[in-house]
Amino acid sequence: MSVIMSEEIEEIPLASSETSYNDAEKNDIFNREFMPHINSMYNFAFRLTMDEDDANDLVQDTYLKAFRFISSFERGTNAKAWLFRILKNSFINDYRKRSKEPSKVDYQEVETTYNSEEAAEVDHTTDLRVETVQDMIGDEVATALNSLPVDFRTVIILCDIEGFTYEEMAKILDIPIGTVRSRLHRARNLLKDKLKVYASSMGYDTDED
Template identity: 55%
Template sequence: MKAIGKTSKQREFESEALPHADLLYNYALRMTNNSADADDLVQETFLKAFRFWDKYEKGTNIRAWLFRIMKNSYINRYRREAKEPDTVDYDEIQNFYNTIRDESADSHDAQDSAFGNLLDDDIATAIADLPEDFRTVVILCDIEGLTYEEIAEFLDCPLGTVRSRLHRGRSLLRTRLLKYAKDRGYAVEG
């Protein structure tokens, strides 16, 4: 069906921006852990993107541009409500990570099996509970399949930061999943 009366802006927007809706929707879904909130966030992002379409520099990474709009929208809409600190205390996280790593180093193999019994909702909740910076890179890399380079561009940070956040994010996620498994009686005592 050929659209009648569609402006060049609309045509461009549809062909360039909208194919990335799934990327944004999945990111929104994992960040908010709520489909209704994800719906709102995606719509808001696309409407802002359309409104500021003239600001988009053609030929640059449109996914990164859309992602930044969504991230800002997310921050404005949800971060204040969630009372989450604006920045992650990396020292605190590192200390915590080192502590749990040492405590749980011996019993992981047997405990891996317990993860298989966890519900998808448990896993989604564990991700949603991660500090935002870690959650973002884990979602983009492990669920959405983006490269380190893409993530670094999205977040406007060095590659090394992406890598270290991934490492810490996965470690924290593992600890949370082990706790869920143990709470449900799946994990082997270690």
């Protein structure tokens, strides 16, 4: 597959109109709406960078940007999705450029492999939280997930680990919902393929396809 070289993108998701918060309101939003998600933010950053120091830097950078541009956040909306989008954009613009991974997935190439019949099956892809990886705790699952190309790894993390909806993922990733579905479908299949040997050893049926 070909390499995708992402253009510089807007890092801060802008609201339709900015809000003038006073200092007390800014601190309250930061502490009440942003800080509760810091662990999830670190986990996401680590899965993207595969490095503790880079993950910490990415999270710190994200929170600095979030506070600096807090007027672009609409109080009471989905703060977690807003932060994840900033982190994802920062990763693309900076950390991903320095990534040791040799290539990125060309989604256009992947998506053209699906005909209309296959696309109809996307909605029936079983959520990984309730199938092969259920109760499978260990290095095997983490290793399989980490071995996926970063772009496929991202949709798995957002949906099956962080629990974002398709609509939220579309906003975080700046792609149509239909594209989210096809990418997630492909990513889950790739991950399940990697887990088949381990799943069989644990007594799971891997011959359902």
